[in-house]
Amino acid sequence: MARLTILLLLFCTALSASAAPPPPPQVEAKGYMLMDFHSGEVLAQYNSDKRLEPASLTKIMTAYAVFKELEAGHIHLQDQVLVSKKAWKTPGSRMFIEVGKKVSVDDLIHGMIVDSGNDACVALAEHIAGSEEAFVSLMNKYARELGMTNTHYANATGLPDPEHYSTPADILKVTRALMLEFPRHYAIYSQREFTFNGITQRNRNRLLWRDPSVDGVKTGHTNSAGYCLVASARRDGMRLLSVVMGTKSDRARADESQKLLNYGFRFYETHRLFGADEPIKKVRVWKGAVDQLALGVENDLYVTIPRGSYDQLKLRARISPDITAPIHRNQSLGLLVVSQGGEELKTVPLVALQPVAKGGFFHNLADSVVHLFK
Numbered sequence: 001m002a003r004l005t006i007l008l009l010l011f012c013t014a015l016s017a018s019a020a021p022p023p024p025p026q027v028e029a030k031g032y033m034l035m036d037f038h039s040g041e042v043l044a045q046y047n048s049d050k051r052l053e054p055a056s057l058t059k060i061m062t063a064y065a066v067f068k069e070l071e072a073g074h075i076h077l078q079d080q081v082l083v084s085k086k087a088w089k090t091p092g093s094r095m096f097i098e099v100g101k102k103v104s105v106d107d108l109i110h111g112m113i114v115d116s117g118n119d120a121c122v123a124l125a126e127h128i129a130g131s132e133e134a135f136v137s138l139m140n141k142y143a144r145e146l147g148m149t150n151t152h153y154a155n156a157t158g159l160p161d162p163e164h165y166s167t168p169a170d171i172l173k174v175t176r177a178l179m180l181e182f183p184r185h186y187a188i189y190s191q192r193e194f195t196f197n198g199i200t201q202r203n204r205n206r207l208l209w210r211d212p213s214v215d216g217v218k219t220g221h222t223n224s225a226g227y228c229l230v231a232s233a234r235r236d237g238m239r240l241l242s243v244v245m246g247t248k249s250d251r252a253r254a255d256e257s258q259k260l261l262n263y264g265f266r267f268y269e270t271h272r273l274f275g276a277d278e279p280i281k282k283v284r285v286w287k288g289a290v291d292q293l294a295l296g297v298e299n300d301l302y303v304t305i306p307r308g309s310y311d312q313l314k315l316r317a318r319i320s321p322d323i324t325a326p327i328h329r330n331q332s333l334g335l336l337v338v339s340q341g342g343e344e345l346k347t348v349p350l351v352a353l354q355p356v357a358k359g360g361f362f363h364n365l366a367d368s369v370v371h372l373f374k
Contacts, residue, residue, distance in 0.1 A: 020306060021267035021268065021306050021307075022267065024043070024044035024260070024263055025259045025260070025263055027044075027046065027244065027256045027259060027260060028247060028248065028252060028256055029046070029244040029245055029246050029247045029253075029256055030047060030050070030052055030226065030245050030246025030247075031046060031047035031048060031050050031052050031167065031168045031244075031245045031246065032044070032045065032046050032047075032048075032168055032242070032243060032244045032245065032256070032260065033045040033046075033048045033168040033169055033172055033242070033243050034240060034241070034242045034260040034261070034263070034264050035172050035176070035240070035241045035242075036238070036239070036240060036241075036264070036268070036270050036302070036304040037176060037179065037232070037239035037240065037241050038238075038239060038270055038272070038300070038302040038304075039270055039302035039303055039304040039346075040176070041270075041303070041304035043240075043263075043264050043268055043304070044260060044263065044264070045168065045169070047167075047168065048167060048168045048169040049150055049167050049168075049169055050167055050168075051150055051165040051166070051167055052165065052166065052167060052168075052225070052245045052246060053160060053164070053165060053222065053224055053225035053226075053245075053246075054158055054164070054165070054166040054171060054220060054225065054228065054245070055158045055220030055221050055222045055225035055226075055228050056093070056116050056157070056158040056218065056219060056220035056221065056228075057158065057166070057171050057218055057219075057220040057228050057230055057243070057245070058153065058155070058156070058157060058158030058164070058166075058220070059112055059113070059116065059121060059156075059157070059158060059218060059220075060171065060174050060175055060178060060217065060218050060230065061139050061142065061143065061153065061174050062112065062121050062124070062125070062139065062156045062157075063109070063112060063113060063178065063185075064142060064174055064177065064178045064181075064182075065128070065135065065138050065139050065142055066105075066109060066112075066124055066128065067178065067181070067182040067185050068142070069128050070105075070185070071181075071182070074128070075105055075127065075128060076105065077104065077105050077106040077109075078104060078105070078106065079104065079105045079127070080102040080103070080104060081102060081103050081104070081105060081108060081123050081124070081126075081127045082100070082101075082102055083097045083098060083099050083100065083101050083102070083103060083119075083123055084099065084122075084123070084126055085099050086122060086126070086132070087099075087119050087120075087122040087123040087126060088119060090118040090119045090121075090122045090157065091118065091159070092118040092157065092159060092222075093115065093116045093117060093118055094115070094117045094118055094119040094120070095107075095108075095110075095111030095112075095115040095117030095119060095120045095194075095196050095199075095201070096117075096119070096196065096197055096199050097111070097117075097119050097120065097123060097196075097197075098197070103123065105124070105127070107196055108120045108123055108124050108127075109124070109185075109188065110188060110191070110194045110196070111194065111196055112124065113188045113189060113191070113218070114188065114191050114192075114193065114194035114201065114203050115194055115196070115201045116204060116218075116219065116220075118157040118158075118159065121156040121157045122156060122157065124156075125156045132155060132156055135156055136153050136154065136155060136156060139153045139156065140152060140153050142174075143170070143174070146173050146174055146177055147173060148166070148170035148173050148174060149170070150165075150166065150167045150169075150170055151165065151166040151167065151170040151171075152164065152165055152166075158220055158222070158225075159222070160222050160224050160225070168243045168244075168245055171230060171243050171245075172230070172241050172243055175217055175230050175232070175241055175243075176241060179232070186216065187215075189215065189216030189217050189218065189232075190208065190215035190216055191203060192208050192209070204219040204250070205217075205218070205219050205229065205231070205254075206250065206251070206254035207229075207231050207233075207254050207257060207258065210254065210258070211233060211258065211261070213233040213234055213235045213261075214231055214232065214233045214261075215232060215233070215234065216230075216231070216232045217230040217231060217232050217241075218230050219253070221250070225245070225246065226245070226246035226247055226248065227246075227247045227248065227249055227250055227252060227253040228243070228244060228245045228246065228247070228253060229242075229243070229244055229247075229253040229254065229257050230242070230243045231243075231257040231261060233261050233265075235265050237270075238265065238268075238269065238270045240260075240261055240264045240265065242257050242260040242261055242264075244256045244257050244260070266307075267306060267307055268304050268305065268306060268307060269304070269305060269306075269307050269310070270302055270303070270304045270305075271302065271303055271305070271310060271313075272300055272301070272302050273301045273302070273303060273313075273315075273338065274296065274297050274300070274301045275300050275301075276296070276297060276298060276299050276300050277296055277353055278296050278297070279294035279295070279296055279353060280294075280295055280296045280297070280317070280336065280350065281294070281295045281317055281319070281350065282294050282295070283295060283319055283323055283333070284323065285323050285324070285325055285327065285356050286322060286323065286324045286325070287324050287325050287358060288324075288325030288326070288327070288356040288357065288358065289325065289356060289357045289358065290356055293323065293327065293333075293352055293353075293354070293356055294352075294353045294354070295317075295319075295333060295334065295350040295351065295352060295353065296350070296351065296353045297336065297348055297349070297350065297351065298330055298349065298351050301336075301338075301346070301348060303338055303345055303346060305340060305345070309340060312340050312341060313338065313339075313340055314338075314339050314340065315336060315337070315338055315339075316336075316337040316339065317334060317335070317336055317337075317350060318334050318335045318336075318337065319333065319334040319350070320333050320334050325356045325357060325358045326355070326356060326357055326358050327352050327355060327356040328352070328355050329351075329352055329353070329354055329355045330351045330352065331351060331352045332349040332350070332351050333350055333351065333352055334349070334350035335347055335348070335349060335350060336348050336349075336350050
């Protein structure tokens, strides 16, 4: 923006310099990432954009697509799905549905998430899109919309295929989107076991038993992909997401994930600075029905910083000069810069919290005169 007016807003005066966090622990995996859920800040990563086999981490996107259909009202939890021979015969982990019988969408979702049932995935895909191939096109569409630029799906299950790949960064994108958009359905990921047709299976995520702060998300394994795990944990209001891909064993994927989570919680803290639609700054409006306008942020603003460094945060608002009506709600009229120790942490738009219509003729004439001399 031209000739930006810079207004300094000191959040707090720095009292003392906090020690920088130590480097992340050594993680035995082909790729991994640790992210704060609320701020989206990446705290540790390795090969985060490398294309790897996702195995059953694929089912996070499968579930995302299913939940999209549920929310749109295209399918319902009580719908009865006729099990095809293809779904029944799908190899790998399964919930043991039977060909020719009907199973509710609700049971299939639990079988997909808790049992990691490949048969459940195919049955849901066929119910929603007519075929697994058509459903996979839907998965790839959502991947593009979420900015998963290094991901391509070839099936709904995660079974090996040369054209089936993703990355740690992309997997956390869809995981975070699923949790933000479908919090009610996300609760299924904390379920430790599921019984269907007289068969009880335990959730393969060891961390659900080991760490009470963990409430998801999904395991994956094939011989070529190795052992994978996306984990989510919440402690004292802070939520972290981790993904490890290509570890050597079931125990290793839990151990390596635990390393990342413990590191993040020990050395970082997350703060909500402003809520959506919370007034941050009032500005003068020219030629409007009102003279003052409140600016804020469109979405809740979170930052993740090293522990003990909250007092070093600074905020700087850059406001557009000569704000003139009409103004529509959520119109960007400046920037809010969050910095610490001279380093910019986040820059987000400052938006109008309400619309402002043009003022009347005489009011605008008076404003023109005042503005001319100003």
